Amino acid sequence: MSIFSFDPSETRGQKAARLALGTGLTLMGGLHFKPSSVPSFASIVPPWVPGTSEQVVYASGVAELGLGLALLTAPQARRASGLGAAALFTAVFPANVYQYTHRIDIPGVFDSDAKRLRRLPLQIPMIAAALYVAKR
Numbered sequence: 001m002s003i004f005s006f007d008p009s010e011t012r013g014q015k016a017a018r019l020a021l022g023t024g025l026t027l028m029g030g031l032h033f034k035p036s037s038v039p040s041f042a043s044i045v046p047p048w049v050p051g052t053s054e055q056v057v058y059a060s061g062v063a064e065l066g067l068g069l070a071l072l073t074a075p076q077a078r079r080a081s082g083l084g085a086a087a088l089f090t091a092v093f094p095a096n097v098y099q100y101t102h103r104i105d106i107p108g109v110f111d112s113d114a115k116r117l118r119r120l121p122l123q124i125p126m127i128a129a130a131l132y133v134a135k136r
Contacts, residue, residue, distance in 0.1 A: 007075040009136060018078055018133045021085055021126070022071030025064045032061025040106045044099040063088055071133070082134025089127045096120055 010018070031037045041060075042053035049056050067088060070081035098104070100116040110116045 003074040003076040005076050007078060010075060010078060014078070014133050014135070015075075017129045018071050018075070018082070021082075021129055021133060022068045022073075025068030025085065025088075026072065027068075029061045029064030029066075029068055032057050032064065040109075043104050043106070044095045046094055046098040049094075060088075060092060079134045079136065082130045082132075086127050086130035086134065089123055089130060093120075093123050096123065 032041055038054060038057055041057040045053035045056045051059070063084075067081055067085050070077055071085065074081065096116075096119055099106075099110065100113070100120060103113065103116070105111045110119060
C-alpha cells in the first residue's frame with residue numbers, strides 16, 4: 001500500500017481537517033518564498049533563534065510546504081504529517097508571541113495590538129486539528 005492510497009480508517013472530519021490544514025500550510029509555505037513577504041516573516045523571528053532570520057523564514061517555508069503537500073496528497077501518511085504539523089505550529093508560536101510583545105506590525109494583516117493578541121490563541125485549534133488528523 002502506498003502513502004498516496006486512500007486511508008479507510010480516516011473519518012470525514014479528519015479528511016476535512018487534513019485538507020484544510022494542507023491547503024493553509026501549502027499557501028502559507030509558498031508565501032515564505034515571495035520576495036515581498038520575506039521581510040515581514042523575518043521581522044517576527046526572535047533573535048535567540050539560530051541562523052539569520054531569512055534562513056529561518058526559508059526553513060519554515062520548506063517545512064510548511066512539505067507538510068502541506070503531504071497532508072494534501074498522502075492520506076496514508078496523515079499520522080506523521082499531522083504530528084509534524086502540530087510540532088510546527090508549536091515551534092512557530094514563539095514568533096507570534098515575539099511579534100505581540102515587541103509590537104511588530106505586518107501592514108494590513110497584524111497592524112494593531114488587538115490583531116496580534118487575537119492571533120495567539122488561534123494556534124490552539126490549529127494544533128488540535130493537526131492532532132485530530134494524526135489520530136488513529
